[in-house]
Amino acid sequence: MSATAATGRSLVEQFESGLDAPICLTWELTYACNLACVHCLSSSGRRDPRELTTQECRRVVDELQRMQVFYVNVGGGEPTVRRDFWELLDYATAHDVGVKFSTNGSRITPARARALAANDYVDVQISLDGASAEVNDAVRGPGSHATAIRAMEQLASAGMENFKLSVVVTRHNVTQLDDLEAIASRYGAQLRLTRLRPSGRGADVWDELHPTAAQQRRLYDWLMERGETVLTGDSFFHLGGYGDALPGLNLCGAGRVVCLIDPVGDVYACPFAIHDAFLAGNVRDPGGFARVWRESELFTELRSPQTGGACASCGLYDACRGGCMAAKFFTGLPLDGPDPECVLGHGEALLAEAGRAGRIPAPATDHSRRTPPRRALTPRAPTPRTPTPRPCDESPVASLKVIG
């Protein structure tokens, strides 16, 4: 039995040509944030005055319910700083739209933790980017490690099971994976690792913080040993060339199975690329989100067959599919060429070429606070001031099981 036999197309091809609605989507509810993480994908800090109102957010939820979007990955900014956050969360889950939200944990009180534990349609991701305060706080700001740990304690005491401890893998915490796994397990949480992307403020720190080639190789082996017990949001498919595919669908889901709605309602193809080049429309436009998903030129183009470009002749192309579009875009590499972290080193070679700086796209939006913290990125160095948000990734296909 197989749709493959019936249609002559593989599962991956089916997904590449797009779905009637996203499987899930990333929804950044606000650009406001009480932290100021150096690698924030959405350059968050200040609230945008054009932010969707409570009523507008409800209408988006209604639409997602009609489209049968299973759940939204809510992020920001720090989504819980929106006054209507808890109300919107209840509204979504009462309308069959599950909510998985990412938070730095600062607003998780014992009462909130109990309410979250009682709602089967909610999942929580606590962001922590280092097993030790030194490593975490260098990236996320002073005190943010303690805040995250306290939130996890509260969720665990409230009986919340299997929430997520979400970690962006960096050069400094990649050596702490076992410790991070132990922390997650201490609170009954599941570890989730995602890729450091050169998006938003991440562009400023990527050269310094992204794992080295040797670290990536070890990361791949570590993930392969863990199998499905560690989640990755399908983040590391660019490492597939090292050997067997990692668990997950292993393809770029942008505009095909995922997308992003930003705080002002703009719809972007990729959760990691808030930039005009990936802007498909706005939920406030006539036809709303559904029309953007189904009819926008950009999404249509992303669902058409892609050529491998410079990578087409590479023997590993079927494994990595050319890697991550956002990672290429924000490091100034051609979209049809190798990923900057290509396992064969082709990306590094291109990055080393002179003149790359001139090709790096300027950020389209920046909500960073105007007094940006300049932080030493290497742990132990004196760290500075404001704290921050949280990348909200996730292509849900990581846990996908093929049936039939």
Place this chain on the structure above:
Amino acid sequence: MSVSAPGSFDLDRPWRLDSQVSIRPERFGALAYHFGTRRLSFLKSRKLLAVVEGLAEHPSGREACRRAGVTEAELPAYTRALERLAASGMVIERGDP
């Protein structure tokens, strides 16, 4: 009332979709999402979708397959698909009919 051990699948017993599962038809079949386990499954044909949707109305998995138009030749493959759905908790056994 006897219920099969977890992970096993008896085609002659009554089954239904878990109440925490949401199913969305797609051109090539359907996507099923379990809000409890947060797992996504892919049903690779519309016929499998029909089988799964019919489970609750029929006295056995076998009958649900037959009514959805599954042929004898196709039955082993559909049984395996249901087995996998049962193993991941998408499909659960009903009490005695």
